[in-house]
Every structure is written in C-alpha cells, then in structure tokens.
Amino acid sequence: MNFDRITEKLEILADAAKYDVSCSSSGAKRNNQNKGLGNSTGMGICHSYTEDGRCVSLLKILLTNHCIYDCAYCVTRKSNDIKRAAFTVQEVVDLTINFYRRNYIEGLFLSSGIFKDADFTMERLVLVAKKLRLEENFNGYIHLKSIPGASDELMKEAGLYADRLSINLELPTEKGLKLLAPDKNREDMIKPMNYVKNEIIVFKEEKKLFRNTPKFAPAGQSTQLIVGATQENDLEIIQTADSFYKNYQLKRVYYSGYVPIADDARLPSLQSKVPMVRENRLYQADWLMRFYGFKADEILDPNLPFLDLDVDPKLSWALRNQHVFPIDIQKADFEMILRVPGIGVKSAWKIIEARRFSQLNETHLKKLGVALNRAKYFISYGMHFGNLKFLNSSNLKQFILGNTKSKYQDQYNAQLALF
Amino acid sequence: MNILLYDHTFEGFLTAVFEAYEFKLKQVKIIKEALQTEQLFAQTRKVFTQAPKAERVYQKLKSLIGDLGLHRMLYTFLSEYEDIETHLWAVVQYALSNPNRNIIQDFSHPSVLKLSQYAQMVHREKHRMEAFxxxxxxxxxxxxxxxxxxxxxxxxxxxxxxxxxxxxxxxxxxxxxxxxxxxxxxxxxxxxxxxxxxxxxxxxxxxxxxxxxxxxxxxxxxxxxxxxxxxxxxxxxxxxxxxxxxxxxxxxxxx
Known part of the structure; x- marks a missing residue:
C-alpha cells in the first residue's frame, strides 16, 4: 500500500464524512464462527471520543467525495472547490480490517458522494460490505448509506451484508429541499427506505418459519435532519421525525445542528454559531416521543412552534399543563409518573416496584435517582404537600430555573453580551 | 479475634470462608497474606487454598444468592479495595443466615449495597478496557x-x-x-x-x-x-x- 496516498485520501474522506452524526454500533448480533474475525454482541462500544465529545465507534468515511449533486448545505457539493479523492474498494476493506484487528473500531460506516448515478455508487458500497463479509469473514458492524434512487436489487443485497442502512433526509421539509438541493427529490430517498422497511418485515416473518433465514439489516434504518440551515420550525422537524418513525419504522432520527460551511445567500452566514442547545432540545423531544409516550402535537403546537431553550421539553409541557399535577406517586399510573419532570424511565420503573413495599418519601425518591429539584413541585406523597404551594403560581418556571443551573446557561441569550 | 490469611486468590478467599465455618470461628477477619500486620489478642491462621473446599462454598453460595450474587462477589473481589474481604464476609454470613430468601437485592444491608457499588465500578472499567x-x-x-x-x-x-x-x-x-x-x-x-x-x-x-x-x-x-x-x-x-x-x-x- 502507498501509505502517503492513503493518508491523504483518509484525511479528505474522513473530513467529509464527519457531519454524519450516527456512530451507533449496537443492535446487531453476529457471532464469530469458524475462527473468523470479529464478534458483535449487540452492545455497542465507543472506542474513543473526538475532541467535540462524540463517540468514535466506527470508521466513518466516504468512498469518494466526487459528487454530481450541488446541495448547498454539503461540503462535497459539485460547485465547491475542494480536493477530491476516491478510495478503491480494496483500500476500504484493508483499512477496516487493519483498524479492527488493532481494536480501534467496531466496524465501518461507509457513505459516498454520488458519482455517475445512484446504482453505480450503491453497487460499490455493497461490494465493500460483501467483500468484508464473504472474503474476510468479518463479523463486525457495517453501516451503509442507501443512495437515493438506488434499485431494489441493490438494496436487497445491501441488507444482506450490512447491519444498518440509512438515508439522510437532511432537510425536514420538501420546501427546504427544493431550495437547497434542487437536483434531489424526496421520492428518491423514500423509495429505498420503504423497500428496506418491507424487507425487514418479510425477514421477521420468515424467521418465524425458518431459523436460518439470512439476516436482513438487523440494526434497522436511521436518518438525519439538519437543524438550522433552513427556516423550518421545531414543530415541522418533530412532525417529520414522528411520521418517519411511524411510517418507516426507523430506529433513530438524528438531528445535526448546521455547521456553517458555505457562503451562500440561502444559508446562515459563516459567522453564525452551531445551534447546539436547539439540537439538544430536539433530541430530548425525540426521546419523549420514543420512550415517554408523548405525541408530537403534545410537545409543540402551532401556536408554539419552537422548543424552549431554557427548559427541557418535558418540563415545558408540565408548565403548560399545570392542571394535571400534582401526581400521587403512590397511586398514579406508570404513564403519568413518566410525565413528571425529573423522573426518567428507569426511576419510574423503580418507583412502581418500590411503592409496593412502602410509602415513598423524598429520601426514597432521591435514592432511586429522581431529580428532585424539578420533580418536587409536581408530586405528592400521600400526606405531604411541601412544595406544592408553588404549583399554581404563575412564576413556577422562574422559580425552578432560579434553583437549578444549566451548563448551557450562557448560550440561552440570543442577544450579544457587551463584554 | 480470628484472623485468616489467604493467598490473594478468589479460591483462597472461598477456602477461608469454608474454614471459618468448619472450625466454627468467632469474630473472623479474612486478610490477604501480604497485608498481614502483627495483632495483639488475635489468633492468626494461614489458609491453604483447596479447590474442593472452595467449590463447596461456591455451590452453596450459588444456591443462596444465584449467579448474580456470585458475579457481584467476583467483581467486588477484582476491585482490590482494602475493605472488600470485610464486606464479602459480611454478605456471606448474611446469606447463610437467611437460607429462605435471596438477599442479594436487599440494599438496606450496607455490605450488600457496597458489593453492588463495587461490582458496578469494576463493570465500568471492564467496559472501558474493551474499548481502550x-x-x-x-x-x-x-x-x-x-x-x-x-x-x-x-x-x-x-x-x-x-x-x-x-x-x-x-x-x-x-x-x-x-x-x-x-x-x-x-x-x-x-x-x-x-x-x-x-x-x-x-x-x-x-x-x-x-x-x-x-x-x-x-x-x-x-x-x-x-x-x-x-x-x-x-x-x-x-x-x-x-x-x-x-x-x-x-x-x-x-x-
């Protein structure tokens, strides 16, 4: 191998791939059989963390950054004057294997710019996965990008070798897509996603009949939405995410705060900050939908299309719905306990378990891991109503904020500080 | 007080447990050989690790506190903290005196709680090493x-x-x-x-x-x-x- 050339390619193609947020390596079980390489237990491992604090679990690269499209938000857009490079299939295989053998990574996340056409690109991505599985007997994790417009036959093959397939919607609305990526259309993205969804359902059915049915994308599908590149409000983003969770049974929707990379009148200026707090609030809202039984239109409604930056969406919901509280911790349903700010899924279960044995009080809740600084205003324990006098006051939000400190505090103010 | 010295292995520790019961010793303290210090008014005895004895204790504990309990004991042992023998011994005694229930989730007992905390710490380190x-x-x-x-x-x-x-x-x-x-x-x-x-x-x-x-x-x-x-x-x-x-x-x- 010519290492200088490989190093240069890696520099270019890792740099271009870093805006893909997903680095999950969990959810797929592959047992090492016949003295092969690699073993996935279904538990992901973060082998390292970047200096921006994100997990490094997979070798995340583009096969090439040559691209026929000109999407304004993307560094590898056709009109951008940057160095271009392309790995050969064998080079990606060698890198993956050698990194994996040294315990640097859990596997590969391969994406690509689109060269020639969709199928031509997809075919090469599939070839990498196929080589890894069949020639190298590799049982690590493989995440492949589905290329918009790829044919069903290629998607079928991709699902046989990859653990996860993903296709990035990038812009939450079609309007935004038209504005920033005029060559793309949503139909092309949805078609492969829909095909994979149906194949996964077919696989699950067949698996019931034949134990040896070959795996099909065992870690499911995911997608990614850019936040803050276009004018969409949080409600539109949440609704898009919600409809994709429902209609395409996605495992995850990732949100990526737009990092300014281009001087383009359609986009935020190069000086604008990455909307990290907004991104964080969207993830919290996403969790509320997936694990807490909230509906998209409960988290936000058309009159309030943006998430509060200074309080999390669950607390925000509670403040808007003060009339449903206080909740009696001893008697309330699991679903209602989950809605109390400061109580997570784990502590809600523990409360259900523990209250069978004794009357719970503040000390118990603290030990179970409840964030009492928020929860105490919304719950009652049989006889004690200590903090509830604040519940009906109009300045409850200010009161709670005054008693807690967020590490994001300095980023709440949209206004510039003077000094 | 009866001091039992063992050879720093988990088997050695289980053998010491066996002998504490075999000889019906009171006020037992189990200590690693190398950490021995001279003690007034204490009976010191050296434990020679014996696989059959260790195995019997292991099986007995398995029937009392299950795989989860043994897992926590082993992980606690690997933490190498100075007070682990005290807590392990306390949990063994507690388990043996409650033959009709599994005490390993009874966190009101300080040593049971300690074991779960130590085991958690070791588990985190294990996961980190698999990554690092x-x-x-x-x-x-x-x-x-x-x-x-x-x-x-x-x-x-x-x-x-x-x-x-x-x-x-x-x-x-x-x-x-x-x-x-x-x-x-x-x-x-x-x-x-x-x-x-x-x-x-x-x-x-x-x-x-x-x-x-x-x-x-x-x-x-x-x-x-x-x-x-x-x-x-x-x-x-x-x-x-x-x-x-x-x-x-x-x-x-x-x-």
Whole structure:
C-alpha cells in the first residue's frame, strides 16, 4: 500500500464524512464462527471520543467525495472547490480490517458522494460490505448509506451484508429541499427506505418459519435532519421525525445542528454559531416521543412552534399543563409518573416496584435517582404537600430555573453580551 | 479475634470462608497474606487454598444468592479495595443466615449495597478496557497491547477478546499487576513476565512490523479529521476519555 496516498485520501474522506452524526454500533448480533474475525454482541462500544465529545465507534468515511449533486448545505457539493479523492474498494476493506484487528473500531460506516448515478455508487458500497463479509469473514458492524434512487436489487443485497442502512433526509421539509438541493427529490430517498422497511418485515416473518433465514439489516434504518440551515420550525422537524418513525419504522432520527460551511445567500452566514442547545432540545423531544409516550402535537403546537431553550421539553409541557399535577406517586399510573419532570424511565420503573413495599418519601425518591429539584413541585406523597404551594403560581418556571443551573446557561441569550 | 490469611486468590478467599465455618470461628477477619500486620489478642491462621473446599462454598453460595450474587462477589473481589474481604464476609454470613430468601437485592444491608457499588465500578472499567485496548502488531505476529486498569479486569475481559479475535494471536498485558493474557489461536493463557523495556518506549519500536507505525499514523489522522472544530468541547472529551488512560491510547500519543 502507498501509505502517503492513503493518508491523504483518509484525511479528505474522513473530513467529509464527519457531519454524519450516527456512530451507533449496537443492535446487531453476529457471532464469530469458524475462527473468523470479529464478534458483535449487540452492545455497542465507543472506542474513543473526538475532541467535540462524540463517540468514535466506527470508521466513518466516504468512498469518494466526487459528487454530481450541488446541495448547498454539503461540503462535497459539485460547485465547491475542494480536493477530491476516491478510495478503491480494496483500500476500504484493508483499512477496516487493519483498524479492527488493532481494536480501534467496531466496524465501518461507509457513505459516498454520488458519482455517475445512484446504482453505480450503491453497487460499490455493497461490494465493500460483501467483500468484508464473504472474503474476510468479518463479523463486525457495517453501516451503509442507501443512495437515493438506488434499485431494489441493490438494496436487497445491501441488507444482506450490512447491519444498518440509512438515508439522510437532511432537510425536514420538501420546501427546504427544493431550495437547497434542487437536483434531489424526496421520492428518491423514500423509495429505498420503504423497500428496506418491507424487507425487514418479510425477514421477521420468515424467521418465524425458518431459523436460518439470512439476516436482513438487523440494526434497522436511521436518518438525519439538519437543524438550522433552513427556516423550518421545531414543530415541522418533530412532525417529520414522528411520521418517519411511524411510517418507516426507523430506529433513530438524528438531528445535526448546521455547521456553517458555505457562503451562500440561502444559508446562515459563516459567522453564525452551531445551534447546539436547539439540537439538544430536539433530541430530548425525540426521546419523549420514543420512550415517554408523548405525541408530537403534545410537545409543540402551532401556536408554539419552537422548543424552549431554557427548559427541557418535558418540563415545558408540565408548565403548560399545570392542571394535571400534582401526581400521587403512590397511586398514579406508570404513564403519568413518566410525565413528571425529573423522573426518567428507569426511576419510574423503580418507583412502581418500590411503592409496593412502602410509602415513598423524598429520601426514597432521591435514592432511586429522581431529580428532585424539578420533580418536587409536581408530586405528592400521600400526606405531604411541601412544595406544592408553588404549583399554581404563575412564576413556577422562574422559580425552578432560579434553583437549578444549566451548563448551557450562557448560550440561552440570543442577544450579544457587551463584554 | 480470628484472623485468616489467604493467598490473594478468589479460591483462597472461598477456602477461608469454608474454614471459618468448619472450625466454627468467632469474630473472623479474612486478610490477604501480604497485608498481614502483627495483632495483639488475635489468633492468626494461614489458609491453604483447596479447590474442593472452595467449590463447596461456591455451590452453596450459588444456591443462596444465584449467579448474580456470585458475579457481584467476583467483581467486588477484582476491585482490590482494602475493605472488600470485610464486606464479602459480611454478605456471606448474611446469606447463610437467611437460607429462605435471596438477599442479594436487599440494599438496606450496607455490605450488600457496597458489593453492588463495587461490582458496578469494576463493570465500568471492564467496559472501558474493551474499548481502550490498542493492539500493535509485533514481529512475532502477535497483536500486543498494554493497559493499566484501575481494577484487575483482565480475567473478565478475556472472553470478549477471545470471541472477537479468533484468527490472530494476541496478548494484553497489565503493566500495573505485571501479568497478561495471551491467546495462541486455541485458548487464552495467563502469562507472567517482567519486561525490561516496554513497547511504549522508543527502543521497543524495532519489535514492531514495518506497517505498524503507518497504521498508527492513519488512525491518528482519522481521529484528528473526524473532529468538528466548530463543536469542540474539551470538557466532554476528557469526561469520556479520562487523562489516566491516554498513555496507551494510540490516538492520544505522538508516534
């Protein structure tokens, strides 16, 4: 191998791939059989963390950054004057294997710019996965990008070798897509996603009949939405995410705060900050939908299309719905306990378990891991109503904020500080 | 008081438990041999590790506190904290005096709680080591890694690496405890050796294959390039990758 050339390619193609947020390596079980390489237990491992604090679990690269499209938000857009490079299939295989053998990574996340056409690109991505599985007997994790417009036959093959397939919607609305990526259309993205969804359902059915049915994308599908590149409000983003969770049974929707990379009148200026707090609030809202039984239109409604930056969406919901509280911790349903700010899924279960044995009080809740600084205003324990006098006051939000400190505090103010 | 000295092994500890009951000793304290200090008014007795005795205690405990209980005991043992014998012994006594119920989830008992906390800490370290081990390919064709874990986790990470790397010889060496585990393509063995110089230093480099440095360089390149500068957050980085582990992390040192 010519290492200088490989190093240069890696520099270019890792740099271009870093805006893909997903680095999950969990959810797929592959047992090492016949003295092969690699073993996935279904538990992901973060082998390292970047200096921006994100997990490094997979070798995340583009096969090439040559691209026929000109999407304004993307560094590898056709009109951008940057160095271009392309790995050969064998080079990606060698890198993956050698990194994996040294315990640097859990596997590969391969994406690509689109060269020639969709199928031509997809075919090469599939070839990498196929080589890894069949020639190298590799049982690590493989995440492949589905290329918009790829044919069903290629998607079928991709699902046989990859653990996860993903296709990035990038812009939450079609309007935004038209504005920033005029060559793309949503139909092309949805078609492969829909095909994979149906194949996964077919696989699950067949698996019931034949134990040896070959795996099909065992870690499911995911997608990614850019936040803050276009004018969409949080409600539109949440609704898009919600409809994709429902209609395409996605495992995850990732949100990526737009990092300014281009001087383009359609986009935020190069000086604008990455909307990290907004991104964080969207993830919290996403969790509320997936694990807490909230509906998209409960988290936000058309009159309030943006998430509060200074309080999390669950607390925000509670403040808007003060009339449903206080909740009696001893008697309330699991679903209602989950809605109390400061109580997570784990502590809600523990409360259900523990209250069978004794009357719970503040000390118990603290030990179970409840964030009492928020929860105490919304719950009652049989006889004690200590903090509830604040519940009906109009300045409850200010009161709670005054008693807690967020590490994001300095980023709440949209206004510039003077000094 | 009766002091029982054992040989620092888990089996040795279980043998000591057996003998404490065998001889109906009162006020027992189980101590590692090397940590012995002269005690007034105490009976000291040395325990010779015997597999059959250890096995009987093991089976008895299994019937009382189950796999989860034994798992917590073993992990606590690997934490190497000074007070582990006290808590382990207290839990054993508590379990034996409550034959009709499994006490391992009874967190109102201080030692039971302690065991679950220690086990959790060791579990975290185990998971970290599964992530932070970095192999280097030596001229002997062995993928070699060094670690300095907070706790003695080699015995519990062996399976993970054996399942994963079945077609390559590898060795993970614990610098702090000067022993390692070696996989010879068939099974994992314990190895003890004293390295005059370890591979971390410059003079060790000629023991590595030619491409090794290049792959390390590629990995560092990748690590650097995958960071988004506009989102840099050093506090979070250090929280996830504490400084004490950097010494053996390829991406954190300069080749």
């Amino acid at each position: 081990v970095r192999f280097r390919l030596t001229l002997d064709g062995i993928y070699y890694a060094e670690i300095e874990p907070d706790f003695n986790v080699l015995p519990v990470i062996a399976k993970h690496f054996k399942d994963r790397y079945q077609d390559q010889k590898w060795m993970i060496f614990d610098q702090k405890r000067t022993y390692g585990i070696y996989y010879n393509l068939h099974k994992v063995e314990l190895v003890e050796m004293k390295f005059a110089n370890h591979l971390n230093k410059q003079e060790g480099l000629e023991m590595l294959v030619k491409d090794e440095k290049l792959y390390q360089h590629l990995w560092q390149t990748y690590f650097k390039k995958t960071t988004i500068q506009a989102r840099k957050n050093s506090r979070l980085h250090i929280q996830h990758v504490p400084r004490r582990y950097w010494k053996y992390l390829t991406e954190k040192f300069v080749v």
